[in-house]
Amino acid sequence: MVAALELYLDPVATRRIRVLWDALEAEGVQSLRSLLEQRHRPHVSLAVAPRFDPEQVAAALAGFTVAAPLRLSFQHAGQFVGRVLWLGPAPTAELLAHHRRVYDRLAAAGITLHEHYHPGRWIPHCTLSMRVPNTLMAAAIRRCLEVLPLEATITSAALTDHAHNISHPLP
Numbered sequence: 001m002v003a004a005l006e007l008y009l010d011p012v013a014t015r016r017i018r019v020l021w022d023a024l025e026a027e028g029v030q031s032l033r034s035l036l037e038q039r040h041r042p043h044v045s046l047a048v049a050p051r052f053d054p055e056q057v058a059a060a061l062a063g064f065t066v067a068a069p070l071r072l073s074f075q076h077a078g079q080f081v082g083r084v085l086w087l088g089p090a091p092t093a094e095l096l097a098h099h100r101r102v103y104d105r106l107a108a109a110g111i112t113l114h115e116h117y118h119p120g121r122w123i124p125h126c127t128l129s130m131r132v133p134n135t136l137m138a139a140a141i142r143r144c145l146e147v148l149p150l151e152a153t154i155t156s157a158a159l160t161d162h163a164h165n166i167s168h169p170l171p
Contacts, residue, residue, distance in 0.1 A: 002048055002049075002050065002114075002161070002163070003048070003049055003050070003051045003052040003159065003160065003161040003166075004045040004047065004048045004049075004159075004160050004161075005045065005046045005047040005048075005052075005057070005066065005102065005157065005158075005159055005160075005170070006043035006044070006045050006046075006157060006158055006159075006160050007043055007044045007045075007046060007066070007067065007070075007154045007156075007157050008041060008042070008043050008067075008154065008155055008156045008157065008158070009042050009043070009044075009072070009126075009152040009153070009154065009155065010152055010153045010154075010155050011155075012152075013042065013072075013150060013151065013152030013153070014041065014042045016147055016150055017042035017087070017126060017128075017147075017150070018033065018042065019147075020087075020128065020143060020144065020146075020147050021033035021128065023143045023146075024085075024128060024129060024140055024143055027136055027139050027140060027143060028133070028136055029085075029129050029132050029133070029136050029139075029140050030129060030130070030131070031128055031129050032127060032128065032129065032130070040162060042126055043126065044072070044089065044124055044125065044126050044154075045117070045125075045127075046066070046098075046099055046102050046103075046117070046157075047102060047103065047106060047113050047117050048113060048114045048116070048117050049111065049112060049113050049114060050114075051161065052111070052159055052161070054159055054166075054168045056109060056110075056111060057106065057109075057111065057159050057168075057170075058159075058168075058170075059109065060105045060106050060108065060109035060111060061102070061105055061106075061170065061171075064101070064102075064105060064171075065171055066102060066157040066170040066171060067154055067155065067156045067157035067170065067171060068098055068154060069153055069154055069155070070094060070095055070098060070153070070154045071151070071152070071153055072089035072090075072095065072124075072151070072152045072153070072154065073089055073090045073092075073149055073150075073151055073152075074087045074088060074089045074090075074126065074148060074149060074150040074151075074152065075088065075089070075090050075148060075149050076088045076148070077141050077144035077145060077148070078123070078125060079132075079137070079141075082130075082131060083129075083131050083132045083133070083134065083137065084127060084129065084130055084131070084132075085127075085128045085129040085132045085137075085140055085141070085144070086125035086126055086127045086128055087125065087126045087128060087144060087147075087148070087150065088123065088124060088125050088126075089124050089125075089126075089152070091123075091124055095124060096119070099119065099122055099124070100119045103117070103118065103119050103122075128140075128144065156169065157169070157170040157171075158170055
């Protein structure tokens with residue numbers, strides 16, 4: 001499956017996204033709330049790979065604060081190929097620099113990330129649904145626009161593999 005380094009949002013933003021997940025479910029769109037036995041929580045992924053060795057990642061990030069209290073301003077909804085629906089924060093210089101520092105530390109440790117998570121290719125986003133039916137996409141996007149703009153602060157981080165029920169908190 002997929003492992004990720006996830007940044008978690010403050011309680012107010014988390015609650016607002018969970019309400020959006022519920023609204024999407026009411027429209028007939030499976031959200032991350034119901035995927036994988038409700039293991040997901042609203043997040044922005046900084047790094048994704050087929051799998052991570054938690055000890056290797058911890059060593060690569062030693063002395064670095066992954067969960068820096070970055071401010072995020074979600075301003076738009078987006079769609080990736082495969083009908084993946086997401087909310088996107090404005091890609092601020094601070095957020096992109098933070099991503100670059102994490103990437104550089106992981107790459108220096110020989111940790112290979114999915115190509116879409118390399119600097120210059122990474123699109124910061126909070127996934128809402130992994131596969132929106134084509135006939136429901138317009139309604140799903142309307143629901144997303146109802147919650148925007150959404151302000152958030154990063155409060156914590158973890159290395160996760162939800163398919164295997166793995167979550168390792170990171171500083």
